[in-house]
Amino acid sequence: MLYDLLKPLIFTLDAERAHRLAIRTLAWSSGGTPPRVRPVTLAGIEFPNPVGLAAGLDKDGEAIDGLFGLGFGSVEIGSLTPCPQAGNPKPRLFRLVEDRAVINRMGFNNGGIDAALARVASARRPGVLGINVGANKDSDDRIADYRQGVGKAARHADYVTINVSSPNTPGLRDLQSRPALDELLAACDAARVIDGKRVPLFLKIAPDLDAAGLDGAVRAAIDQGIDALIVGNTTISRPDSLRSPQAAEAGGLSGKPLAALAMTKLKEALALSGGQLPVIAAGGIDSPQEALARLEAGAAMVQLYSALVHEGPGLVRRILKAL
Numbered sequence: 650m651l652y653d654l655l656k657p658l659i660f661t662l663d664a665e666r667a668h669r670l671a672i673r674t675l676a677w678s679s680g681g682t683p684p685r686v687r688p689v690t691l692a693g694i695e696f697p698n699p700v701g702l703a704a705g706l707d708k709d710g711e712a713i714d715g716l717f718g719l720g721f722g723s724v725e726i727g728s729l730t731p732c733p734q735a736g737n738p739k740p741r742l743f744r745l746v747e748d749r750a751v752i753n754r755m756g757f758n759n760g761g762i763d764a765a766l767a768r769v770a771s772a773r774r775p776g777v778l779g780i781n782v783g784a785n786k787d788s789d790d791r792i793a794d795y796r797q798g799v800g801k802a803a804r805h806a807d808y809v810t811i812n813v814s815s816p817n818t819p820g821l822r823d824l825q826s827r828p829a830l831d832e833l834l835a836a837c838d839a840a841r842v843i844d845g846k847r848v849p850l851f852l853k854i855a856p857d858l859d860a861a862g863l864d865g866a867v868r869a870a871i872d873q874g875i876d877a878l879i880v881g882n883t884t885i886s887r888p889d890s891l892r893s894p895q896a897a898e899a900g901g902l903s904g905k906p907l908a909a910l911a912m913t914k915l916k917e918a919l920a921l922s923g924g925q926l927p928v929i930a931a932g933g934i935d936s937p938q939e940a941l942a943r944l945e946a947g948a949a950m951v952q953l954y955s956a957l958v959h960e961g962p963g964l965v966r967r968i969l970k971a972l
Contacts, residue, residue, distance in 0.1 A: 652961030727781030754900030908933025
C-alpha cells in the first residue's frame with residue numbers, strides 16, 4: 650500500500666535515478682531472515698524459498714541484506730566485471746508504464762568485482778547469495794575475464810552465474826554458441842574449484858536463442874558440468890502489443906511482455922535437458938500466478954527484478970503467500 654502511494658512520485662524521477670534511490674534506501678535496511686516456504690535444494694544448496702532476485706538490480710552488492718529483507722530466498726548481485734566500467738551513455742533505463750515493462754541498455758556498469766566482494770564480505774547474508782559475472786566491453790580476452798571473475802567470486806558466493814546473455818555488450822551473446830561456449834565453460838569450471846571444493850556454477854542464457862542455439866547451449870551446459878541453467882535474460886525482440894512511446898528505445902526488454910516468450914523457452918529448455926539440468930525461470934514474472942505457472946511447468950526456482958518497478962517490493966511476499 651505504501652508503494653502504491655509513493656509510486657506516482659517515484660515515477661516522476663528519471664528511471665536510473667529512482668533505481669539508485671532504491672538501492673541507497675535498501676542499503677540502510679538491516680534486512681531480515683527470508684521466509685522458509687517450500688525450500689528447494691539445488692546444486693547441494695538449500696534455498697529457504699524458491700523466489701530469487703535476478704542479477705541487475707544490485708550490481709555492486711550495496712544492499713544485500715536489505716534485499717533479503719524483502720523475502721527473497723536468494724539474491725544474485727552483478728553482473729560484475731574484472732575492471733570497473735561506466736557502461737553505456739545515459740539515458741539507458743526506461744520504464745514502459747503502459748506495458749508494465751522496462752528497457753535497459755546499461756552495459757554492465759559496475760565498480761569492478763574487487764570492490765563488490767569487499768561489500769559481500771561484510772554482509773550478514775541470511776539467505777543464498779549468488780554472484781553474476783561478465784566480461785569488460787573493451788577486453789581483449791573475454792574468456793579470461795570470465796575465468797578471473799569466477800575464480801574471485803567463488804571464494805565468496807554460494808553459487809556463481811556466468812552471464813553470456815546480455816544484449817548490451819557488443820558480441821557478448823556470441824559466447825552462447827558452440828564451440829566458444831564449451832571453451833568458456835571449461836575455463837570457468839577449472840576456476841570454480843576453491844580449496845578442493847567445486848562451487849556451484851550456473852549459466853544464464855538469452856530468451857532469443859533459436860531452437861538450434863538453445864539445444865547447443867543446453868548440451869554444452871550438461872557436457873561441461875554446469876549445475877543449473879537460468880532462462881533467461883532480457884529480449885531484443887519487440888512484441889506487437891507494446892503501447893508505450895518508449896518501446897522504440899534500443900536495449901533489452903523485460904517485464905510483463907516477456908512472459909510468454911520466457912515461458913516458451915523454459916519449456917523448451919526443460920524438454921531438451923531431459924531432467925539432467927535444473928532450470929531456473931526468469932523473465933516476465935510479475936504476479937503470484939505467473940510464479941506458480943513457471944514452477945508448475947517444471948522450473949526449479951524463479952527469479953524476478955523488473956516487476957518490482959511496477960508491482961512494488963511487496964510482490965515477493967505476495968508470491969510467497971501464494972506458495
